[in-house]
Amino acid sequence: MTDQVAQNATSDQSTNGRPVSPIEEPAAKRQRVEESTTAEAPVDQNVTAQNGAATQDNGSIKKLDDRDNRDKGYAPIKKEYLIDAADLRGQAEEAPADDDAAEGREGGDDRDGGGKRGKKKKAKGQNTERSFGKFDDALPLCNSRAFSPEFSPRECRFGDRCRLCHDIRQYLAEGRRGDVETFEGKCPVFSQHGRCPSGWKCRFVRSHMEEITRADGRKELVLVDKSGRDGETNEDGGADVDDARPDVVNIVPMSVKIDMNRKRLDFGDAEKYIAWMDAESKINQKNHHRRKDEAGEEETATAEDNRAQYVDPPFLPSEKRRLYFGRETPTLAPLTTQGNLPFRRLCVELGCQLTYSEMALGMPLLQGVKADWTLMKAHTSETVPPTYTSTVPLYDHARDLRFGAQISGSAHWVTTKAASALARFCPHLRLIDLNCGCPIDMVYKSGGGSALLESHGKLERMIRGMNAVSGEVPITAKIRTGVRSSRPTAPTVIDRLAFGSKEHRARLGAPGCAAITLHGRSREQRYTKLADWGYIGECAALIRAHNATRDALADTAAEPDARTQAAAGRLFFLGNGDCYSHVDYHRNIDEARVDTVMIGRGALVKPWLFEEIEKGQYLDKSASERLAYIEKFARYGLEAWGSDELGLGFTRRFLLEWLSFAHRYVPIGLLERLPPSINERPPAYRGRNDLETLLASPNYKDWIKISEMFLGPCHPGFQFMPKHKSNSYEAEG
Numbered sequence: 001m002t003d004q005v006a007q008n009a010t011s012d013q014s015t016n017g018r019p020v021s022p023i024e025e026p027a028a029k030r031q032r033v034e035e036s037t038t039a040e041a042p043v044d045q046n047v048t049a050q051n052g053a054a055t056q057d058n059g060s061i062k063k064l065d066d067r068d069n070r071d072k073g074y075a076p077i078k079k080e081y082l083i084d085a086a087d088l089r090g091q092a093e094e095a096p097a098d099d100d101a102a103e104g105r106e107g108g109d110d111r112d113g114g115g116k117r118g119k120k121k122k123a124k125g126q127n128t129e130r131s132f133g134k135f136d137d138a139l140p141l142c143n144s145r146a147f148s149p150e151f152s153p154r155e156c157r158f159g160d161r162c163r164l165c166h167d168i169r170q171y172l173a174e175g176r177r178g179d180v181e182t183f184e185g186k187c188p189v190f191s192q193h194g195r196c197p198s199g200w201k202c203r204f205v206r207s208h209m210e211e212i213t214r215a216d217g218r219k220e221l222v223l224v225d226k227s228g229r230d231g232e233t234n235e236d237g238g239a240d241v242d243d244a245r246p247d248v249v250n251i252v253p254m255s256v257k258i259d260m261n262r263k264r265l266d267f268g269d270a271e272k273y274i275a276w277m278d279a280e281s282k283i284n285q286k287n288h289h290r291r292k293d294e295a296g297e298e299e300t301a302t303a304e305d306n307r308a309q310y311v312d313p314p315f316l317p318s319e320k321r322r323l324y325f326g327r328e329t330p331t332l333a334p335l336t337t338q339g340n341l342p343f344r345r346l347c348v349e350l351g352c353q354l355t356y357s358e359m360a361l362g363m364p365l366l367q368g369v370k371a372d373w374t375l376m377k378a379h380t381s382e383t384v385p386p387t388y389t390s391t392v393p394l395y396d397h398a399r400d401l402r403f404g405a406q407i408s409g410s411a412h413w414v415t416t417k418a419a420s421a422l423a424r425f426c427p428h429l430r431l432i433d434l435n436c437g438c439p440i441d442m443v444y445k446s447g448g449g450s451a452l453l454e455s456h457g458k459l460e461r462m463i464r465g466m467n468a469v470s471g472e473v474p475i476t477a478k479i480r481t482g483v484r485s486s487r488p489t490a491p492t493v494i495d496r497l498a499f500g501s502k503e504h505r506a507r508l509g510a511p512g513c514a515a516i517t518l519h520g521r522s523r524e525q526r527y528t529k530l531a532d533w534g535y536i537g538e539c540a541a542l543i544r545a546h547n548a549t550r551d552a553l554a555d556t557a558a559e560p561d562a563r564t565q566a567a568a569g570r571l572f573f574l575g576n577g578d579c580y581s582h583v584d585y586h587r588n589i590d591e592a593r594v595d596t597v598m599i600g601r602g603a604l605v606k607p608w609l610f611e612e613i614e615k616g617q618y619l620d621k622s623a624s625e626r627l628a629y630i631e632k633f634a635r636y637g638l639e640a641w642g643s644d645e646l647g648l649g650f651t652r653r654f655l656l657e658w659l660s661f662a663h664r665y666v667p668i669g670l671l672e673r674l675p676p677s678i679n680e681r682p683p684a685y686r687g688r689n690d691l692e693t694l695l696a697s698p699n700y701k702d703w704i705k706i707s708e709m710f711l712g713p714c715h716p717g718f719q720f721m722p723k724h725k726s727n728s729y730e731a732e733g
Contacts, residue, residue, distance in 0.1 A: 075682040076672040083684040133719030135649030137201070139165045139175030147199040150221040151214075168200055168221055176645060179206050180712035188635045189643050193246040194226035201644035203712070246639060247380045248341070250426040252373050260368030260421070270420040270469045272314040274413045277461050279311070284503055313468070313508070321472045322395040323431065323514050325572040325595040328387045329353040330585060330613050333576060333600035334406040334433065334478070338661070340654050342636035345379045346629060347603055348402065351610035353386035355403050359435050361443075362409030362418040376426050378403040383428050392570075401430040406478070408435040410447035412458060416465030423471045431514065432473055434462060436493070437480040439523035450523040453482055453489050456496045460504070460511055463497060467512035474514035478576075481535055485522045490539050494518075498546040498571055515572035516543070517598050527601075530679065531577025537592035543573040544593070574598050580605070580678035582612045602678055604661035618675075620668040623692035627709075633658065634710035649718055652707045656720050659703040663696055 142164035144156035150168050165171045179185060180203045187204035190196040196208050200223070208224045245251075259265045325331070332339065332347050334356035344355045357375045364372040382403035388395075405422055409415035419432050436459060438449025445451075452459045459477075467475045477497055482489040497513040499505050518539055520531030547570055575594040579585050580602040588597050602609050607629065612619050637651030666682050668674070687693040694702055700720060708714065 073680060075666050075676065075680040077666065077670055077682050077685045078672050081670050081685045081687070083686055131719060132649070132653050133715075134717040135645055135715035136717075137171075137176040137645050139171060141165050141168070141171045141175060141201060145171075146201055147223070149223070151218070171200065172205070176201070177203070177715070179204055180648070182710050182712055183635075187643055189246070189639050190224075190226075192635075192639065194228070195246075196223075196643060197245060198642045198644040198647065199223060201642075201646075203645060203648055204643055245377075248377050248640070249380060249383060249428045250376045250378050252376070252425045256425055257368035257370060257373060260366060265421070267417050267420060269315070270413075270417045270465070273465055273468045274416055276311070276313050277412060277465060281457070281461065315468065317467045317512055318471050320467075320470075320474045320512070320514065321399060322392070323474050323572060324386075324388065324390070324392050324395050324397075324400065325354075325515060325574060326390050327586075327589055327596065328389050329596050330610050331574065331596055331598045332356065332603055332610075333598045334359055334435070335600060335604065337654070337657055338604055341377060341379055341640045342633050342651075342654070343607070343658060344403075345381055345636050346633055347607050347610060348379075348381045349632075350608050351614045352603070352607075353402060353610075354430070355382055356433060357403070357405045359406050359408055359438065362407050362414040365407065365418045365421060366414065376405055376422065376429075378428055401428060403428060404431040404433055404476075405429050406433040406435055408438055408443060408448045409462065410443075410451070412461040412465050415462045416469055419466035419473075419475070420469040423469070423473050429473050431476050432466060432470055433476045433478055433517075434466065436477050437519055437523070439480070439526065444523070450480055450483055453479060453493055453523075456492065457501065459493065460496050460501055463511040463513050464500075464504075464508070475512060476515040476517070477513055478517040478519070480519045481522045481532065483523045485524050488522070488535065490518055490535070491542055494539055494542050494546075498543070513571065515574060515595075517574040517576055520575065520577040533575065533577070533588055533592050536575040536577075536588075536594065540573050540575070540592050540594050543571055546571055576600065578602075578678055580609070581618065581675045582609075582616055583675045585613050586616075601661065604658065605665050605678065606662075618668045623687065623689060623695055626662075626665075626695055627691065627706075630655070630659075630662075630706060631710055634707075645715065648711050649715060652711050652714065652718065653720065655707050655711075656700070656703050659706060660700070663698055663703070666696075667692065 142156055142162055144154045144162075145166050145168055148154050153166070156162050156166065165175050183191075183204070185204065186207045187196050187202055189198070190202075190204070190208040196202050196204075199205075200209075202208070205223075210222055210224055211219050212222055213219050256265070330352060331354040332344065332352045335343075336358045339356065339358050344352075348355065355378075357378075360372040360375045383401050385397050385400040386402050388397045388400075405426065407415060407418050407422070409418060415434060422429060422432055435449055436452040438444070440449070443449035443451075447455065447458075452462070463475055463477065479490060479493055494516060497511060497516055500508065500511050518536050520533055520536045521527070521529065572595045574596055575588055575592055576598040577600075579588060579597050579599045584602075585597050585599075588594065599609060606621070608619055608621060633655055634651060637654060638647055641647040641650040664681075666676065666685075667687070668676075669688065670685065682696075685696070687696055694706065697703070704714060704720065
């Protein structure tokens, strides 16, 4: 079969005389056979041969084919940097890799689906098997005092019943740990913005406080504010820490969250469309089952019955904002836990053009859960338009953004209402992406995530409902190849997303999905095998066929209503999986012919991958440069989560999570051959200096030492256990 494919690729010629790649063959003609290839197996020989031919013309990299000659699974470290195994005795246990955590929603998981890991009953809920301890003040300060001068506090609404500290001097002396000495003892947030929203709780408070002598001789402690504006207040009379964060957008007022929680928010339009979809679905099911046992042309008769009983929807989707994905727009994948605001901000500075929020669950959004709405916050650097060099009809680059939201849900009414709420209360959204690939047990068994890959009717209703109520915000979807490796369903799912079902496409047109991202693995595979870019290429051919069909229908009576279609009549297609260098990025675009590549784990290991793609070359970052990125993350974390004890704890936690991936980076100067592979693990080695060796350490205790360089000593109650110790972090899709 492989020889026949190669022969066809050699003999067939495209219109411009270029040999047709095997991955461009129609998906229906390719016989997919499940193989027991491991993650360390070499790439497909046909693709490698073509890549080799291409790189001979480009003298910058001539060793692309060398990855076939490597020891399977091991990074080719130069001999002078290798460490003898005997020297490793007595060291702490090495933390094994857990790539499922790269794009995972926190929550319990049972990969076998049978609950056979132990007889002990698992606790319900998310992140139940992992604790980070407690990192708060020994004597908490009341919010009525936290942001006010010493002699003019705000009134505490609890009065004498309040058990928190109300004496600022006592709090500074006994209630908290001393000031942090990093960053020269100066608060990074105050230095940047002239105001610290953490108030007296800031661990750098002595850098922005003063003791003033009043006319009566009393000395008063006051906070310095050089920002030129007063902080907003909340119901407690103190500054609302979340809403006061500088340069943060998509902040939803607490009053709206309370209305959601108490079911007081009006979803009139969404409910009308949901009721229409439910009625339409019942009619279709009724006609289908009535004709099921009858002889004759069942499909035609059922379609006629559906058409006879069809009722127009209450309204059509609004005109959508136009999107653009291209070679110059590498995209950061939605990474749960890892894809937080400080990390996204760092990636944008390093050349990332498009970002996604962490996956938020639809039902908690509708319930006004603060944690899920917090995921929708973005930095102002993500609200600027991405790089744009191509010409796309009707695309308004000035109105484009870099930040999009991703949600998950198990029912069409949940995702429809969630999309309506996001469009109303988060004005800075490029798109809303529906997660159709999350493989964790908690989401899959509820009918969401990758379960949608086998529930095509439900998936179509979700996209149609979201598209109808999202206003001008486009709707996209992220999928996997299927639930099982032996039964890929991506072509069927793409057909539904592009055209809609047969009973709907004639009357309603397409569901309105503006872009599809395909992760080249199944739910069953997780990260145990290489992403199948050949299959991604086949699906990209289906998208091109869809776009060609749309072009053929343009300016004819058969053209569906433009409001039901993807923006500008074009469906974009993104590939995802195993991109770890600019060579991988450009090869995947050229061979699979996707519009762009979404990058997940590769950006976690080296966020300057976006800079490599922009410059088209490898960047051998020194240890000091990498440490500077860690310092930036710490500064951005303090701005996002606060410079108080709680904010330092959250910043440290997410920094350690990132270091659990970043330590895998092997400097380019230490490798014998290029390009590197994300699935290769290096043997024990030493860096070119002590700092480089420290950054490569797989021991989480060394990661804590690195965090203490910028965040000071850990809180006594802080705990960090690498995620491989539990099953609480699993892949999102």
